[in-house]
Amino acid sequence: MSExxxxxxxxxxxxxxxxxxxxxxxxxxxxAESEEKxxxxxxxxxxxxxxxxxxxxxxxxxxxxxxxxHQKIDVVDEVRYDMxxxxxxxxxxxxxxNLKIIELKGAKRPSLKRVKKTTDDMLGACTDTSKLMKADxxxxxxxxxxxEEKREEVTDWRKNVEAMSGMExxxxxxxxxQ
Numbered sequence: 001m002s003e004x005x006x007x008x009x010x011x012x013x014x015x016x017x018x019x020x021x022x023x024x025x026x027x028x029x030x031x032a033e034s035e036e037k038x039x040x041x042x043x044x045x046x047x048x049x050x051x052x053x054x055x056x057x058x059x060x061x062x063x064x065x066x067x068x069x070h071q072k073i074d075v076v077d078e079v080r081y082d083m084x085x086x087x088x089x090x091x092x093x094x095x096x097x098n099l100k101i102i103e104l105k106g107a108k109r110p111s112l113k114r115v116k117k118t119t120d121d122m123l124g125a126c127t128d129t130s131k132l133m134k135a136d137x138x139x140x141x142x143x144x145x146x147x148e149e150k151r152e153e154v155t156d157w158r159k160n161v162e163a164m165s166g167m168e169x170x171x172x173x174x175x176x177x178q
Contacts, residue, residue, distance in 0.1 A: 010018070057065070 025162070054062070054065075
């Protein structure tokens with residue numbers, strides 16, 4: 001056996017031609033298969049449910065036909081419901097068996113853990129909790145106290161006007177300006 005590279009049997013153009021032919025053949029087979037399915041479906045429907053002949057029927061006969069159709073619909077619904085229940089049971093059983101297979105292989109899926117939402121929890125999850133002190137972000141912030149503005153008591157404006165009128169009021173204004 002030689003260690004060198006292997007020589008390919010077909011050239012690139014020949015491989016491309018074969019690939020194109022295979023794809024065309026597969027496409028024609030898919031079209032033929034879908035046509036067969038359609039024909040089979042129509043054949044089964046025509047056998048199971050022949051077309052209704054409603055012409056020339058009296059009112060009583062039409063009512064009887066409707067009752068018969070309702071009974072058939074009820075039977076079909078019961079069968080459909082039973083099939084859905086069986087499919088659900090089978091899916092649950094398949095899931096359980098898949099889990100058993102995974103456990104037997106030894107590759108267990110980890111159970112999902114709850115996501116930590118608070119900052120302390122996130123920091124604790126990322127670092128060693130013994131080294132980390134609890135993060136208190138508000139402790140380093142300065143507190144600002146708003147001084148209440150010194151407000152003069154609001155008095156009746158008429159008294160102020162009377163007090164400011166005359167020489168006494170002008171004297172107060174002059175002294176206040178100095």
